[in-house]
Amino acid sequence: MTRVCKLYRKSTLTVLCVMLCFFAAKSQSRYGVNDTLTVPAIIYKGDTMPYRELSTVYIFLDLTPAQRRAHKEWTRLRNAVYVTYPYARKASIVFNDIKAHLDSIPDKEKRKAYVKSREKDLRSEFTKPLTDLSVYQGKVLMKLIARETGNTCYEIIKDYKGSFSAGFWQSVAWVFGSSLKQTYNAQGDDAVIEDIVREVRSMYGYY
Structure with a gap:
């Protein structure tokens, strides 16, 4: 019985050691010297620099007066179609x-x-x-x-x-x-x- 207990303790210790090694490895992948965070990097002209892709930024130019008039007319037409199409649809059925x-x-x-x-x-x-x-x-x-x-x-x-x-x-x-x-x-x-x-x-x- 004593031998069984010793084997159990030994196996438990082995499992704990493996787990500690695993977490240590993960910690090493996230942290560098003095607990600094590791980040993606690139080498540019011999220097290693942090690297990160930024989200796309969309830039819209101001509309010209002609474009504003065209958009206003299109909006007016679109609203008119939305209002009147059901009547035209009903008219065709009738x-x-x-x-x-x-x-x-x-x-x-x-x-x-x-x-x-x-x-x-x-x-x-x-x-x-x-x-x-x-x-x-x-x-x-x-x-x-x-x-x-x-x-x-x-x-x-x-x-x-x-x-x-x-x-x-x-x-x-x-x-x-x-x-x-x-x-x-x-x-x-x-x-x-x-x-x-x-x-x-x-x-x-x-x-």
Whole structure:
């Protein structure tokens, strides 16, 4: 039993010695002579110097007056697209729905009654929010309606004149003093709007 105890003590002492050596080695890797901290270093022209990489520093130049005006105009356009795109989106859904129903209604009087009921719903839903828009936002809305429906507001009115009262669309044009014949060119004049629309669609999950 005594021999076993001696062996146990010897093994314990061995473990302690190993641990002490391990910690001593770690201490030596962190501290130098007189307990000074060791740091990365480089040799430059024969001298050893401390070395450390600094974080990247970004420097932005002041915008020119022209750049500030361009940024202000872009911000204004972006805000207008964010405000009006949901209405243009809704307009395309309603337009396509009306068109699909009219294609299935051969009777002229029934078509007229159906369109009148839908126009009433449109006025009830959109008149107040649309009249709260600015003139600039209204012009952007015209562009977006052309984008979403594939037709200018003028074409929409022309297609349904006589069977579809286009008062809703005309009132929008009148309020905002915009052209009903505005087209949409995603690859040309309206490329900036298209970029913003993609941002809106991605953010709010429009598909």
